Amino acid sequence: MAAWSDLTVDVLGHITSFLPVPDHYRFGAVCKNWRSISKQKRHPPAPQLPWLVLEDDKETRNRKFYSLSEAKHYSLDIPELHGRYICGSSHGWLFAVDLNITGILINPFTRECYELPPFPDFSEYTYTNVTTLYDCEPWTFEEMQTIIVWKAILSHDPKERSDFTAMILFGEKNKPAFWRPGDSSWTVIHGLDYSMDDILYFKENFYVVGANSLLSVVDFQCKPKLVEVGIEIPGEIGVQGGIQKYLIDFNGHMLLLERLGHLEENGKTITDGFIVIELKLEQNCYSIWNDINGYALFLGRNACMHVDTCRLPKCKKNGIYFTHQTEFVTPVEFGFYDLGVFDMTNKTTGTFYSVEVFFPQVDSPVWITPNPW
Structure with missing residues (x-):
């Protein structure tokens, strides 16, 4: 031998x-x-299940991660992430914002990093405006860094293509803006005046869904703008009771997920379930899905992803794993720990992570697929 x-x-x-x-x-x-x-x-x-990116350890400043498949924590010393808020995850890379409200794009497993230009104007989040609007104390920089960028994703893995595009939702109405390597600034995309909930790179195009469930595509020709696709979803299906919408590329199908929930007396938002809707772009129509073919979905500030439970049986079949998304209008003293998994088969919501272990005050947990090469 x-x-x-x-x-x-x-x-x-x-x-x-x-x-x-x-x-x-x-x-x-x-x-x-x-x-x-x-x-x-x-x-x-x-192949593996996604990990959760958690907050900094207050003593060591190491970034904490949670492996779902092992039910185990890891503490990694990544100086570039010290004190930074994670506002996005895509292709194994993280978008992180520091106390100066500047951002980086980093692969936490290889430490490769891109410095991002200053974010577009966010003057609506000045101390005076936010304090007056929500009748609260002046915002600290720690709080400001969590509300400037709502979500960020990539078109491609930067290790695979150097001409990738980064897209963010920022500001009071989550306006989209994009950046490409070599650009000195972000380009804001105009065209629609309502608030956006999520972004998706799907079949060579970026799509954005509004809080009103309307889908738009980013038109990069001439002056970039948003153009509504035109698929109308009746309010009784996807709007009423919804607290957040997500877009996901599910094996070549575009899915819109409506997160349903309620606000408890103590100020905590609790997820009750999800509605899964396929948006058929070519037919300009939609259909409701009652299951997700045995897969599991992972939603949050990450680029939403799916895994085959036949290959990775340690996660729930037809399960929708979700993390909380920090709402700056929710009282901080109540915490933000609406994490769980929704079983589409029996329509119940359960837990996959103990809130006693993770009780964040500022940072939101974000899913990431480790990309260590």
Whole structure:
């Protein structure tokens, strides 16, 4: 029987394809040769469930992560994330905002990083405006950094394509704006005056859904603008009782998810369930889905994602995993911990994470698929 040190590169590479991310790193720590193999893109880790990006540890300043498949926490020293608020996740990269309200795009597992230009004008969030509007004390920088950018996603993995596009929703009405490497500033997209809930890159186009369930596509020709697609969803299906809308590319189908919930007396928003709607762009119509074909969905400030529970059986079949999204109009003293999983089969909502372990006051947990190569 051959010694481990004598195994060929092909055999070792095949072994790494069965390893989850933590074991992938342990494999690379054995010796220089194994480390070289672990970094090869042709030998990526095995398919895995998303991780949760949590807040900083107050003592060590390490960023905390939670592996859903292992039900285990990891604490990683990532200086670039110290004191930064996470407002987006896409292709294994994080968008993070610091106390000066400037942002970076970073892969937390490789530490590769892009400095982002200053965000577009957010004068509606001056101390005076917010304090007057919501009858509250003046905002601190810690609070300001959580409300400037609502969500951020990428068109492509920057490791795969250098001509990727970053898209954000920012400001009081979550206006869209985009940036590409080499640009000195963000370009704000105009055209519609209502508030936006989510963004999606789908079949070479960016789409935005409004709080009113109307879908729009970003037209980049000449002066970038939003153009309504025209699919109308009756209010009794997707608007009433909704607290947030999400868009997801589900194996080539565009899905709109309506998050239903209520506000309790203590100020906490509680999720009651979801409505899943397929938007058929070519037919200009929609249909309601009663299940998601055995998959699991992961929603939040991340680019929404799905996994096949046949390949990853440690998550709930037909389950919709969701995280809370910090609402700056909700009293901070009540916390924000509306995390859970909705079972589409029996229409019940359960937990996957203990609120006693994670009781955030500012930061929102964000899903990420580890991308360590």
